Amino acid sequence: MKFALRWHVLLLAALVGTSVLATTGAFAADSQKPATQATQLAQRPGHVGIASANTLATEAGFEVLAKGGNAFDAAIAVASTLSVVEPESSGIGGGFMATVHVASTDRNIFIDARETASAAVNPKDYLNPDGTPNRDTALKGPLSAGIPGEPAGLAWLAKHYGKLPLTASLAPAIRTARDGFKPDSRLLGAIQNEQKNLARWPASASVYLPGGKPPADGEIFLNPDQARTLELLAQFGDSGFYSGETAQKLVDAVRAAGGNWTLKDLSSYRVKERTPITVDYRGYKIITAPPPSSGGVAIAEIFNILSGFDMGQMDQVHRVHYVIEAMRRAFRDHNDYLGDPDFVKMPLDMLLSPYYADGLRQTILPDKATPSSMLAPTNGQDPGMHTTHFSIIDADGNMVSITLTVNYLFGSTFVAQGTGVLLNDEMDDFALVPNKPNVYGLLGSKANAPEPGKRMLSSMSPSIVIGPDRTAVIGSPGGSTIITQVLLGILAFIDGGDAHQVVAHKRFHHQFMPDTVMVEPDTFDAATTGALTRMGYTFKNRDPWGFMNVVIWDRRTNKLDAASDPRRSNGLGKVQ
Incomplete structure (x- = not known):
């Protein structure tokens, strides 16, 4: 019956044709018209823009630039x-993915500093x-x-693309960890939420629950052990983390608490440079x-599907549909x-093909939602x-577009004794049990099953968008919603939005599963x-969304x- 129903969908879509449209948000009627080409476009900005989720981090970037550093420093x-x-969101106990543009060579590169499974990984443990x-x-x-990738990735950036030594680029973080800072409300709230789990591990409690309780608002927060770990990384490069004093402390702490890391797991870690995906x-x-990002x-694939639709001929409802x-x-x-x-081995040629997208486009009915159960039966979470x-x-x-993570809130909640390093919980991003959802509700097959040294699939989608006369560096956190947040942000940029409009865009x-549209409150009237409900969609309000950070270069005005x-x-977000 499902087989016949799929062909019914294909036939109906073919009969109604494909000259219809989609995109997002404000949905300006002329949003898919290319911007007018200026007579002369700037070749270099001459000034700097940084946007991050924390003021201290953004200012650290400007501090290093003032020392003569570049975007990579x-x-x-x-x-x-x-x-x-x-630390609730990222850290040197986790990993990152970055899409970068090197101006001197006009090259676009993807840097994969994703975590890996240990050699002794055993699915039965999960x-x-x-x-x-x-x-x-x-x-x-x-x-x-998983074995952390961020320290190796930072050392890679310094060695291959930066202008300054690691000692200079890591100096702001070392100072902040050693001398302390006042946590913001989000960090304080995260510690409150994860207090019970942090208390399970003595080193975690020592860092995040001083005196047995979360730090108070306005209290100075210190992490001298992490300052020492960063100092060794600065002095010796990646070997200062993956061998020697830090590596031994990491392995000893992990194994004492029931983990299976070895010194060889750490010393074997390697950063990977890959070719980015490009779509017009x-x-x-x-x-x-x-890959190993799915984003x-x-x-x-989404842009290839949407490219066959004419936005200017559609109302808001059908664009969203x-x-x-x-x-x-x-x-x-x-x-x-x-x-x-x-x-x-993945069928990327197929998945990225406009012909494949054309076939998918034919399965979309113009006035009715396609139940996900028609495509395949699965389950998911929020x-x-x-x-x-x-x-x-x-x-x-x-340009640097970089997404960093320890996965879930505070990662594993496990700090390795003597390092100040909060470890990730990225093993959950593997398909530990095929076709069973992970914490983000994402499903997986054997393609994402854990194996020694393997990198788990990610949703991180750091991106650079080059238009006729404007360029955007864009990305966001958000678990599986990273993909759709970045998509909607890019569409808002194409619509003509400035950086503030793009990051504020409703989402x-x-x-696929659960078969529910998650919506930021007040996105739709x-x-x-x-x-859309009459077309068969079910909506669920959720909050919070974010936190996207964007820098846009208008090459016409060079701003x-x-x-x-x-x-x-x-x-x-700051320009200087």
């Missing part, structure tokens, strides 16, 4: 400072006796932690993340095909809102919601515009 400063001041997923070992404690959409070139593939249906199909493929490219992102454009036109999300998501009070 500034990225090291911002990332390492976030490790100290925003199962209950009845074969169901063990959420505790997957999310809390040392078994949930209505005169805009979108440069984004390849770029999904974004490219087609965007949701494109999201639904991209996430369906996300779940089935994607994994670590060093371990899994996506999380963790991770962090920052964007940089420097005076020479170097919605569909990830009552009439739009009612019409930079930087903005941090208004959904977070402590972010800072």
Whole structure:
């Protein structure tokens, strides 16, 4: 019956044709018209824009630029400072993915500093006796932690693209960890939320629950052990983390608490440079993340589907309808095909093909939602809102779009004794039990099953968008919603939005399963919601959303515009 129904959908779509449209948000009627080409476009900005989720991190980037650094040195400063001041979202115990543009060579590069599974990984460690997923070992404690990639990634940036030594770029983070800072409300709230889990591990409690309780508002927060760890990284490069004093402390702490890391796991870690995914959409070139991120593939697939629709001929309801249906199909493929490219052969040529997108487009009915059960039966949960992102454009036109994470809130909640390093819980991003949802509700197949040294699939989607006369560096945290937030942000940029309009843009999300459209409150008016409901959509309000950080370069006026998501009070987008 389902087979026949799919062909019925195909036939109806073919009969009604495909000259219809989709995109997002404000949906300006002329949003898909290419911008007018200026007679002369600037070749370099001559000034700098940084947008991150924390004021101290943004200022750390500018401090390093003032020392003669470039965008890559500034990225090291911002990332390492976030490790100290925003540990609930990222840190040197986690990993990152970055899409970068090197101005001197006009090259776009993807830097993969994603975590890896240890050599002794055993899927049975993540199962209950009845074969169901063990959420505790997957999310809390040392078994949930992959081998960190961020320290190696920062050292890689310094060695291959920066102008300054690591000692200079890491100096702001080392000072902040050693001398202390006043936590913002989000960090204080996160500690309150995870107090019970942090208290399970003595070193975690020592750092985040001084005196047995969360720090008070206005209290100075110190992490001298992390300052020491960063000093060793600064002095010796990646060997200062992956061997010697720090490595031994990490392995000893992990194994004492029931984990399985070895010194060889750490010394074997390698950063990977990969070719970004590039997709052209209505005169805009979108440069984004390849696997082991699923984000770029999904974004490219969605844009390829939408490219066959004419936005100017559609009302708001149908524009939203087609965007949701494109999201639904991209996430369906996300779940089935994607994994670590060093371990899994993926049909990327098919998934990125405009002909494949054309076939998917034919399955979308013009006035009716496609139940996900028609595509495949699965289950899912509510996506999380963790991770962090920052964007940089420097005076020479170097660009860094970088998304960093420890996965869930405070990662594993496990601090390795004597290091100050909070470890990630990225093992949950593997398909530990095929076709069972992870904490973000995402499903996976054997392509994303854990294996020694393998990188778990990610939704991180750091992107650079080059239009006829404007360029954007964009990304966001948000678990599985990263993909759709970045998609909607890019569409808002194409619509002509400035940095502040892009980061403030209202958001919605569909990830195939659960078959629900998650919506930021007040995204749609009552009439739009009612019409979409009659088409078969189910809506669920969720909050918070964010926190997107964007820098835009207008090459006509040679001005930079930087903005941090208004959904977070402590972010800072700054041009100097």
